[in-house]
Amino acid sequence: MELFDEHPRPVEGIRVGIGGWTFAPWRDNFYPKGLVQRRELEYASRKLTAIEVNGTYYGAQKPATYAKWAAETPEGFVFSAKAPMRIMQSRALAKTGPQIEDFLGGIASLGDRLGPIVWQFDANQKIQRESFTEFLSLLPRQIDGRALRHVLDVRDPNFVDADYVALARKHNMATVFTDSDEHPSFGDVTADFVYARLMRARSDVPTGYTDSELSTWAKRAHEWAKGGQPDALPTLAKDAAPKRKRDVFVFFISAAKERNPAAAMALIGKL
Numbered sequence: 001m002e003l004f005d006e007h008p009r010p011v012e013g014i015r016v017g018i019g020g021w022t023f024a025p026w027r028d029n030f031y032p033k034g035l036v037q038r039r040e041l042e043y044a045s046r047k048l049t050a051i052e053v054n055g056t057y058y059g060a061q062k063p064a065t066y067a068k069w070a071a072e073t074p075e076g077f078v079f080s081a082k083a084p085m086r087i088m089q090s091r092a093l094a095k096t097g098p099q100i101e102d103f104l105g106g107i108a109s110l111g112d113r114l115g116p117i118v119w120q121f122d123a124n125q126k127i128q129r130e131s132f133t134e135f136l137s138l139l140p141r142q143i144d145g146r147a148l149r150h151v152l153d154v155r156d157p158n159f160v161d162a163d164y165v166a167l168a169r170k171h172n173m174a175t176v177f178t179d180s181d182e183h184p185s186f187g188d189v190t191a192d193f194v195y196a197r198l199m200r201a202r203s204d205v206p207t208g209y210t211d212s213e214l215s216t217w218a219k220r221a222h223e224w225a226k227g228g229q230p231d232a233l234p235t236l237a238k239d240a241a242p243k244r245k246r247d248v249f250v251f252f253i254s255a256a257k258e259r260n261p262a263a264a265m266a267l268i269g270k271l
Helices: 037-044 063-071 097-113 129-138 162-170 211-225 257-270
Strands: 014-019 050-053 078-082 114-121 150-154 174-179 193-198 247-252
Touching (some): 050 247, 063 097, 097 114, 114 193, 162 174, 193 211, 211 247, 247 257
Parallel strands (some): 014 050, 050 078, 114 150, 150 174, 174 193, 193 247
8 A cells, every 4th residue: 555655754753653553443533444454653653753552551462473573563663652651550569570571571572663651640549659769660661671751640649749759760760741631731841851641622623623722732742842731731840950951742632533644644744
């Protein structure tokens, strides 16, 4: 299929994508008619520059599966992935080292397609600051000689404060910027990369977000990439992170999910 031959490249280190690649409504408005399901990743990875894998939260895959995913995607494409909930919901976070090592050892089979790892703590999960700090020290900086990037997604609003931002900065770990009213939303930059989830797509807008809104996000993505911190976004800490060029990951997630591929492709076009 000729549509598979071309694919977008990251612009200024900015990658844009969606959550997953298997969603029935996309077979009516994203995937070409008649495309077999086994080729959906192949197609999606040539229209986007990243995909966030949510399925790993419910269960890690075998190394061979990760290697297969990597082989189906073009050079420059990356996956981000959520860590398994068996780790994230442990009552003894500080003792999850072996489980972390097992998960990362397997997903390392993605090779150079491995992007950020997302460590998600749900809103109803009460976190102790001490055990959380010990947990962060367990997250390795590299695997098989390849640098790792870690993303913290803490959804308990009582835990998310300036101290949390400072801790993330100390470990050079990104915190999720969530464009949503359902989760803590703050724009403090905490690492040498930025990770954003845009969660306000609407069904009545063909591209999920309006043209004006997408232009605004394109401008913010460029600002992040150049080392800035967009003034319009709320922050928790008094000081901004030092200015430096950064890679940026922007995902259209949830909300009117059927519109997310169109939103991502439109943003890529604006970038």
